Amino acid sequence: MVKPTLNFTDIFDGLWKDLVRGSRDRKSEYRWLNFSTTELSGRASIRTVVLREAIKNNRILRIFSDFRAKKVEQIKINPFVTAHFHDRRKGIQLRMLGTAYLANKELTHSHWIKLSEQQRKFYKILKGPGELYESDKENACYLEENAHKFCVIETKITEIDWLSLNNKEHLRVKFQCSNSDIKIERITP
Numbered sequence: 001m002v003k004p005t006l007n008f009t010d011i012f013d014g015l016w017k018d019l020v021r022g023s024r025d026r027k028s029e030y031r032w033l034n035f036s037t038t039e040l041s042g043r044a045s046i047r048t049v050v051l052r053e054a055i056k057n058n059r060i061l062r063i064f065s066d067f068r069a070k071k072v073e074q075i076k077i078n079p080f081v082t083a084h085f086h087d088r089r090k091g092i093q094l095r096m097l098g099t100a101y102l103a104n105k106e107l108t109h110s111h112w113i114k115l116s117e118q119q120r121k122f123y124k125i126l127k128g129p130g131e132l133y134e135s136d137k138e139n140a141c142y143l144e145e146n147a148h149k150f151c152v153i154e155t156k157i158t159e160i161d162w163l164s165l166n167n168k169e170h171l172r173v174k175f176q177c178s179n180s181d182i183k184i185e186r187i188t189p
């Protein structure tokens with residue numbers, strides 16, 4: 001439970017600690033997030049993804065994707081994204097706004113080599129996410145031996161909207177962290 005006297009540093013450190021744990025622990029409430037991008041029409045495009053890495057010092061979140069997925073196409077045109085987490089146990093919602101881009105080749109490769117054969121298979125399917133199957137009976141075909149469509153999406157977080165709801169208290173804090181100095185504001189929940 002959140003203490004009545006707000007300690008902003010504790011909240012900031014605590015949320016990043018939860019994210020780091022989430023990227024490593026399948027049982028964590030922070031293991032999955034809703035990752036929101038924008039379609040050309042201006043409509044929101046949201047999907048569930050797994051949090052793969054959270055780096056507090058650089059304010060970076062990393063997720064894995066197929067290079068042919070819509071989110072990749074979308075961030076190239078409009079990099080403004082939102083990562084949404086809901087910790088049901090603690091009654092906390094995190095909305096993290098940021099700028100997304102594809103990680104460089106070295107970093108991508110360093111994650112690729114750590115994937116299991118089973119995980120790699122998902123990124124070697126001939127058809128990209130959302131492509132039509134010719135029939136119900138069509139089986140997945142694979143790309144040639146060393147080819148794959150794996151990529152890593154990094155999001156540089158610029159703003160965090162932290163909301164805590166419990167029976168006694170509703171608290172909301174906004175962290176603006178686009179610069180090295182973090183601007184903190186307590187706002188109405």
Ligand SMILES: Cc1cc2nc3c(=O)[nH]c(=O)nc-3n(C[C@H](O)[C@H](O)[C@H](O)COP(=O)(O)O)c2cc1C
Binds near residue numbers: 048051064065069070
């Ligand atoms: C539990 C769960 C976890 C998922 N994790 C990922 C993930 O880590 N990365 C990913 O690209 N898609 C993941 N997906 C699939 C996405 O929700 C989505 O269908 C896919 O990324 C294609 O979306 P897009 O074309 O809009 O980018 C996951 C789906 C579920 C149900």
